[in-house]
Amino acid sequence: MFNVEDIRKDFPILFRKVNGKPLVYFDNAATSQTPQQVIDAIVDYYSNYNANIHRGVHTLSQEATDLYEQARYKIQAHFNAKFSHEIIFTSGATHSINLVANGFSSLLKKGDEIIVSALEHHSNIVPWQMLCERIGATLKVIPMNQEGELVMSEFDELLSENTKLVFVNHISNALGTINPIEYIIEEAHKIGAAVLIDGAQSTPHIKPDVQKLDVDFYVASAHKMCGPTGVGMLYGKEEWLKKLPPYQGGGEMIAEVTFEKTTYADLPHKFEAGTPNICGGIAFGTAIDYMNRVGFENIAKYEHELLEYATEKLLEIDSLKIYGTSKNKTSVISFNLEGIHPYDVGTILDKLGIAVRTGHHCAQPIMDYFKIPGTVRASFAFYNTKQEIDILMAGVKKAKLMLS
Numbered sequence: 148m149f150n151v152e153d154i155r156k157d158f159p160i161l162f163r164k165v166n167g168k169p170l171v172y173f174d175n176a177a178t179s180q181t182p183q184q185v186i187d188a189i190v191d192y193y194s195n196y197n198a199n200i201h202r203g204v205h206t207l208s209q210e211a212t213d214l215y216e217q218a219r220y221k222i223q224a225h226f227n228a229k230f231s232h233e234i235i236f237t238s239g240a241t242h243s244i245n246l247v248a249n250g251f252s253s254l255l256k257k258g259d260e261i262i263v264s265a266l267e268h269h270s271n272i273v274p275w276q277m278l279c280e281r282i283g284a285t286l287k288v289i290p291m292n293q294e295g296e297l298v299m300s301e302f303d304e305l306l307s308e309n310t311k312l313v314f315v316n317h318i319s320n321a322l323g324t325i326n327p328i329e330y331i332i333e334e335a336h337k338i339g340a341a342v343l344i345d346g347a348q349s350t351p352h353i354k355p356d357v358q359k360l361d362v363d364f365y366v367a368s369a370h371k372m373c374g375p376t377g378v379g380m381l382y383g384k385e386e387w388l389k390k391l392p393p394y395q396g397g398g399e400m401i402a403e404v405t406f407e408k409t410t411y412a413d414l415p416h417k418f419e420a421g422t423p424n425i426c427g428g429i430a431f432g433t434a435i436d437y438m439n440r441v442g443f444e445n446i447a448k449y450e451h452e453l454l455e456y457a458t459e460k461l462l463e464i465d466s467l468k469i470y471g472t473s474k475n476k477t478s479v480i481s482f483n484l485e486g487i488h489p490y491d492v493g494t495i496l497d498k499l500g501i502a503v504r505t506g507h508h509c510a511q512p513i514m515d516y517f518k519i520p521g522t523v524r525a526s527f528a529f530y531n532t533k534q535e536i537d538i539l540m541a542g543v544k545k546a547k548l549m550l551s
């Protein structure tokens with residue numbers, strides 16, 4: 148049974164005060180909060196198992212290795228990857244994307260085309276621009292419409308025999324739009340292009356099945372899924388991960404090293420140079436267990452209720468405009484009050500204990516499309532409540548009064 152009051156008890160931070168007011172945390176799309184179970188896993192690791200992994204014969208090292216590899220199995224099961232070695236631990240979605248972009252620089256040639264979407268986070272634009280500059284490939288962009296949806300007929304037009312890669316986020320961080328990735332994957336595969344889906348914003352809300360999606364690469368960050376910062380994952384189909392060269396050189400990723408030649412370790416270690424974020428990886432596994440216990444169906448249903456409630460309430464405020472009005476969206480509301488800078492609204496809300504994000508949300512092309520400097524973004528998680536949305540409402544009204 149989903150009971151939000153019980154769930155809130157798992158998150159100690161939700162009981163702190165900010166500026167003398169109870170914290171209302173609506174910046175979940177930037178980072179989610181951490182349940183006690185995950186905090187305990189971190190404390191447990193450093194209290195009982197702290198050791199370097201894979202190389203040690205001593206007990207601590209073996210126990211830490213087992214915990215770390217168990218976390219990889221949990222992630223494999225969660226995303227339904229065929230093999231555990233298709234899961235690469237990274238420092239987060241950005242690292243995962245750069246790993247793939249770097250690898251493709253040796254597989255692409257001048258004249259090849261890469262397609263991204265107008266709804267991307269900078270971390271899914273800049274690495275591909277850098278790649279295109281290096282090899283003389285061309286970056287093409289699927290445009291968006293006023294609702295904040297991708298224009299799929301334009302995507303069809305962009306696909307050609309030159310298209311080698313397509314990169315799209317599953318859900319937009321700035322607007323919350325859920326993109327039609329099933330269609331994108333299917334159409335891209337028809338012409339032999341590989342597809343990377345950026346799941347940084349989807350994985351807190353839904354449970355993707357990478358085999359069912361038939362996606363080539365899928366990336367996520369633990370800190371958006373109730374896990375710690377500095378750890379994330381790259382899923383890659385075995386055949387692609389075998390084709391891609393290693394990203395970084397160092398310890399752990401080698402089979403044999405001489406000054407004449409080095410051979411590389413098998414997957415997944417080929418992509419995991421150096422001492423990884425061992426504790427982070429283990430706690431990522433705990434976070435996935437936690438979210439599955441809450442249940443992704445419960446999460447989706449409850450967050451949708453919050454989204455509908457907040458949208459209806461906020462639209463009662465005249466001069467408030469919501470950006471991203473697709474029917475197919477998650478619990479993110481990006482808005483502005485006419486004539487008022489989002490930063491000023493955010494600052495007043497903070498004084499009232501309400502944490503929202505203001506600015507371009509690392510998605511400047513979206514802001515350029517709407518011809519605005521940024522938005523106020525309230526993003527809801529399964530531990531938020533309607534009462535908190537009422538507090539936000541009162542705060543926005545107050546900000547409007549003070550700043551108009």
Ligand code: PMP
Binds near residue numbers: 177241242268318348
């Ligand atoms: N893609 C999207 C859609 C995101 O929202 C984010 C984080 N804001 C990232 C990628 C990058 O994630 P990280 O900073 O954890 O690497």
